[in-house]
Amino acid sequence: MKLTLKVWRQRNANTPGHFETYEATDIIPDMSFLEMLDVVNEDLIARGEESIAFDSDCREGICGTCSLVINGIPHGGQKGTTVCQLHLRHFNDGDTITIEPWRARAFPVIRDLVVDRAAFDRIIQAGGFVSVSTGGVPGANTIPISKDDADLAMDAAQCIGCGACVAACKNASAMLFVAAKVSHLSLLPQGKIEKDRRVANMVKAMDAEGFGNCTVTGSCEAVCPKQISLHFIARMNRDFGAALLKGE
Numbered sequence: 001m002k003l004t005l006k007v008w009r010q011r012n013a014n015t016p017g018h019f020e021t022y023e024a025t026d027i028i029p030d031m032s033f034l035e036m037l038d039v040v041n042e043d044l045i046a047r048g049e050e051s052i053a054f055d056s057d058c059r060e061g062i063c064g065t066c067s068l069v070i071n072g073i074p075h076g077g078q079k080g081t082t083v084c085q086l087h088l089r090h091f092n093d094g095d096t097i098t099i100e101p102w103r104a105r106a107f108p109v110i111r112d113l114v115v116d117r118a119a120f121d122r123i124i125q126a127g128g129f130v131s132v133s134t135g136g137v138p139g140a141n142t143i144p145i146s147k148d149d150a151d152l153a154m155d156a157a158q159c160i161g162c163g164a165c166v167a168a169c170k171n172a173s174a175m176l177f178v179a180a181k182v183s184h185l186s187l188l189p190q191g192k193i194e195k196d197r198r199v200a201n202m203v204k205a206m207d208a209e210g211f212g213n214c215t216v217t218g219s220c221e222a223v224c225p226k227q228i229s230l231h232f233i234a235r236m237n238r239d240f241g242a243a244l245l246k247g248e
Ligand code: SF4
Pocket: 158, 159, 160, 161, 162, 163, 164, 165, 166, 176, 177, 180, 220, 223, 224, 225, 226, 227, 228
């Protein structure tokens, strides 16, 4: 395959960025999108030019590190797929592809396609944990949890913290991410003790980081590689209201 790439290049957060055009040649359709960028970078380095900075780690859809907006869609628009698991067979020979970083005030660009997502870490620090001893596996297995709650908690726990939901939202809202984190802990007995404090503190931290509010457009759910449901936002709003009534 031969592809034309329009890639966002930006030296740092204080320098304006711009699109640069690159030709990617001899691309194998079974390559992942990130492997294609590796090939482009090897070519740039061989020519003495600066390689394109982009984030990746596991490359198997579980760590949440990869973060590219491809043709205007975070993670590239294949349902339930992170960009590291996106393969070039979904594109056509001769395509022109635009590649940009996540765009949100709370995610400043560090360089090229890499953004700073430490705001998510600070939200987790505000409440995304349990403070009780959860014991070993045998102990955990003796705590009865209904199948419905266990399933729902596992659905929420699939969130990998990638931030695509923020990048897709016109308000740069982080509510899908926060709702998933709040729900997966609060649905389980070990997480119920801190349920009210957790949701109040995490929502407060989310607002302080400059993320916008949810206006229920559903763009977050549409691009989420783990298909986290909007229902978790409704659940978080209910939990948040209850926490406020209890004085949190
Ligand atoms: S909710 Fe989905 S899109 Fe948002 S951070 Fe979690 S996995 Fe990524």
